[in-house]
Amino acid sequence: MLVNADLHIHSCFSMATSKDMLINNIAPKSKEKGLNLVGTGDAFHPGWLNIIEESTEYKGDGVYSKDDCDFILTTEVEGKSRIHHLIFIPTIEIARELSDKLVSKNKNSDGRPRTKMDGAEILEMVKEYDCMIGPAHAFTPWTGMYKSFDSIYDCYDKKPDFIELGLSADTNMADTVSELQDFVFLSNSDAHSPWPHRLGREFNQIEMDDISYSSLKKAIKNKKVTKNYGLYPNLGKYHMTACTKCHKLIDPELAKEDKMKCTCGGKIKKGVDYRINEISSWKEPHHPEHRPDYVHLMPMAEIISTIYDKGVTTKFVQGKWQKLVDAFGPEITILINTPIEEIEKIDLETSKAIEAFRNGTVNVIPGGGGKYGEISFDEKLIPRETESIDNRLTLDNF
Known part of the structure; x- marks a missing residue:
């Protein structure tokens, strides 16, 4: 089973x-x-x-x-x-x-x-x-x-x-x-x-x-x-190397040069992405035969919250979530198996977002330093501020 x-x-x-x-x-x-x-x-x-x-x-x-x-x-x-x-x-x-x-x-x-x-x-x-x-x-x-x-x-x-x-x-x-x-x-x-x-x-x-x-x-x-x-x-809040105070994304090599201290005075935390790079054996994944697929999804209440720009625990978002669950059963079933054309009868915008996850066509600004990443389904997001060796050199030479 x-x-x-x-x-x-x-x-x-x-x-x-x-x-x-x-x-x-x-x-x-x-x-x-x-x-x-x-x-x-x-x-x-x-x-x-x-x-x-x-x-x-x-x-x-x-x-x-x-x-x-x-x-x-x-x-x-x-x-x-x-x-x-x-x-x-x-x-x-x-x-x-x-x-x-x-x-x-x-x-x-x-x-x-x-x-x-x-x-x-x-x-x-x-x-x-x-x-x-x-x-x-x-x-x-x-x-x-x-x-x-x-x-x-x-x-x-x-x-x-x-x-x-x-x-x-x-x-x-x-x-x-x-x-x-x-x-x-x-x-x-x-x-x-x-x-x-x-x-x-x-x-x-x-x-x-x-x-x-x-x-x-x-x-x-x-x-x-x-x-x-x-x-x-x-989307994880420690995915990228970033400042835990101002949440600016920072080039890991630059962070090490600065002894993990941000220019704002905050502490820089090494991201999961860079830590795995440090201990990795290959640049590309080598999946063993027993390794299953990793399916990316997002909680349905978070999807509804993002689409309608409402707090995830508000009556508005929870009401829409409950309506879908009452209509189609458990949330996991809706996110993975319920036909999109059925979901759109209840909530067209949510159906589009769920389809985007299934197709892998979502836009993400990565998280880091204790701040979760951000996501959009229909347009590019404004990137988080990033400090790299290249842009610091540009600023220093200005």
């Missing part, structure tokens, strides 16, 4: 996360989105585990269900050097035991616990309990594994189970790194709220025997991810 899975979200117990991130809200929103399997997030937090137990029915083999939405236990741990690790856990009992073993001062106050353990130590600990582990958003400059290591094996010593790409990278980028040829790539939302433009904004289509922990483990081991779905990577 084909399963749409978003395996990295957070609960209401994580910092900067909506108080509405509760099972009773996540389950119905996941169903409207079109997700079949969702990671609980924050499964080392005792309070969140209590809520999961109270709010779901245990179906066996690691699956906890609420209103036709199935969950498996997942957590993100911040280890040594602020590197984030994504972990899948078989049962609540194991989650509690691992939480007790994890040396962390904030595990009872924050859904994403921090520890001084390094990647190899965390891997060894969780593998004793049949867990799966891999780097979360592996390339991002603040907390991604590759910010500190040139090789994944330097971080974990052994091969982890998967790589999570993150919002600022996709398969074409990651498959320029030769050591990743044998890895399964996952694309997840890292959602901090149950809004439809957050939950499932990136997800995986996985061939599974059934919905269970053991089936998910088997599918990842046997490389049965059949498609990755997610944003254009240049």
Whole structure:
């Protein structure tokens, strides 16, 4: 069976996360989105585990269900050097035991616990309990594994189970790194709220025997991810090298010359695009035989918001979103499969934008420095200010 899975979200117990991130809200929103399997997030937090137990029915083999939405236990741990690790856990009992073993001062106050353990130590600990582990958003400059290591094996010593790409990278980028040829790539939302433009904004289509922990483990081991779905990577807020204060895009070589300090006084953050270039083996991607297509899409509420220039959480945008979902079913089905001529009967402009995504004819200004990229469906956008070696020389010589 084909399963749409978003395996990295957070609960209401994580910092900067909506108080509405509760099972009773996540389950119905996941169903409207079109997700079949969702990671609980924050499964080392005792309070969140209590809520999961109270709010779901245990179906066996690691699956906890609420209103036709199935969950498996997942957590993100911040280890040594602020590197984030994504972990899948078989049962609540194991989650509690691992939480007790994890040396962390904030595990009872924050859904994403921090520890001084390094990647190899965390891997060894969780593998004793049949867990799966891999780097979360592996390339991002603040907390991604590759910010500190040139090789994944330097971080974990052994091969982890998967790589999570993150919002600022996709398969074409990651498959320029030769050591990743044998890895399964996952694309997840890292959602901090149950809004439809957050939950499932990136997800995986996985061939599974059934919905269970053991089936998910088997599918990842046997490389049965059949498609990755997610944003254009240049929409990610850390895709390009840019200033975190003024958000100006800056030539990476110039940034290094200036010791990662912008002329405005802000700090320059190295972009995912450049970091992958530093560790890549090839200029063009080398896709292994098992690698599925990466399909670029955008949450439907974001599409409607962009077209009509209205806030994504406004009644106007959410009303149009709901009308389409009521007419055609889950959002994922609409974005991928619903005939364009059917969508245009409900909303002509939205149908044109969805068609543009399917055809790959969208215009993007890349994101960087903590600012998301921008998108247009019918006209060129005004580019963000960019500072390069060439234009600095021109200004200096003026």
